[in-house]
Amino acid sequence: MGKLKLLIDTDPGVDDALAILMAHRHADVVALSIATGNVRLAHTVGNALKLIETIGAQTPVFAGCATPLVLAAADAAFVHGADGFGDTGYLPSTRQAESEHAAQAILRLSHAHAGELVFVAMAPLTNLALALKLDATLPQRIARLVIMGGAVTGCGNTHRVPAEFNIGFDPEAAHVVFSTWPHFTLVDWEATLRHGVAFETMERWLAADNPQAHFFAAISRRTREWTRTRGRPRLMVADALAMAVALQPDIVTRAEDHHVAVELTGTLTRGATVVDWENRFGNAANAHIVMEVDQVRFEALVASALGAG
Ligand code: RIB
Ligand code: CA
Numbered sequence: 001m002g003k004l005k006l007l008i009d010t011d012p013g014v015d016d017a018l019a020i021l022m023a024h025r026h027a028d029v030v031a032l033s034i035a036t037g038n039v040r041l042a043h044t045v046g047n048a049l050k051l052i053e054t055i056g057a058q059t060p061v062f063a064g065c066a067t068p069l070v071l072a073a074a075d076a077a078f079v080h081g082a083d084g085f086g087d088t089g090y091l092p093s094t095r096q097a098e099s100e101h102a103a104q105a106i107l108r109l110s111h112a113h114a115g116e117l118v119f120v121a122m123a124p125l126t127n128l129a130l131a132l133k134l135d136a137t138l139p140q141r142i143a144r145l146v147i148m149g150g151a152v153t154g155c156g157n158t159h160r161v162p163a164e165f166n167i168g169f170d171p172e173a174a175h176v177v178f179s180t181w182p183h184f185t186l187v188d189w190e191a192t193l194r195h196g197v198a199f200e201t202m203e204r205w206l207a208a209d210n211p212q213a214h215f216f217a218a219i220s221r222r223t224r225e226w227t228r229t230r231g232r233p234r235l236m237v238a239d240a241l242a243m244a245v246a247l248q249p250d251i252v253t254r255a256e257d258h259h260v261a262v263e264l265t266g267t268l269t270r271g272a273t274v275v276d277w278e279n280r281f282g283n284a285a286n287a288h289i290v291m292e293v294d295q296v297r298f299e300a301l302v303a304s305a306l307g308a309g
Pocket of ligand 1: 011013014015016037038076122123124148157164165166189238239
């Protein structure tokens with residue numbers, strides 16, 4: 001069997017960058033569609049172009065929506081740096097994004113690679129929601145959808161406690177996707193917390209002498225330092241975990257299928273992912289919720305993407 005074909009929606013972002021390195025090391029990346037989220041679109045597009053240039057890939061980059069569907073939201077520059085890549089002051093890439101909008105590119109590529117694509121959504125779901133509104137038959141042509149997002153028991157990472165960033169940044173977009181996509185794999189923030197990477201392990205990998213390790217060491221320095229000062233015991237790499245699940249579905253050692261919906265209006269809870277654990281409402285399970293993965297295999301995928309394993 002040939003390599004997996006991936007279509008990745010991303011808001012680079014430090015952990016996005018690690019996931020994109022993993023994707024290019026282990027799969028065939030058809031395109032990157034770029035979202036606003038961690039930082040604004042000009043930065044996320046520029047970061048994607050710089051990363052692709054750094055690893056010598058020819059992956060096309062498509063810019064998406066510059067704002068959430070309905071309400072404005074706070075970014076995550078405090079985690080990733082004002083530019084989203086650790087404010088290293090890197091020389092911008094000379095490459096350009098494609099002229100086609102990400103939502104239209106997603107639809108076109110879903111036809112060009114009908115039935116073959118694994119769609120990895122590791123950003124706010126604005127672009128995917130827009131594509132779904134343009135063409136509700138999209139899910140029929142996508143082999144698998146893996147979403148990094150949510151906090152299934154309410155342990156989120158935003159100023160609204162139960163909300164995780166990707167869902168909380170654009171809850172309406174998440175609602176569109178969760179309420180229309182028949183079945184998707186969900187890798188949430190709580191799984192990310194269970195599968196952190198030791199700082200020392202990451203630092204050992206980043207000592208590898210190659211372009212991707214050097215680049216990721218530079219752009220992640222600020223995030224690694226910030227994570228330590230927050231007193232977190234390990235480095236959280238949410239998108240890398242979702243990418244590992246996309247690349248190797250059998251890496252999952254425990255998962256549950258349940259219906260998940262998105263809260264849109266709660267003062268304290270807007271953006272929360274609400275799981276019907278006991279199927280009280282009788283809705284079909286739309287989410288395959290990843291609870292645990294094989295940590296050794298996960299870390300091996302990351303290490304090899306950094307040329308360290
Ligand atoms: O909550 C983690 C998610 O939000 C990751 O995708 C990270 O890149 C940020 O976008
Ligand atoms: Ca992301």
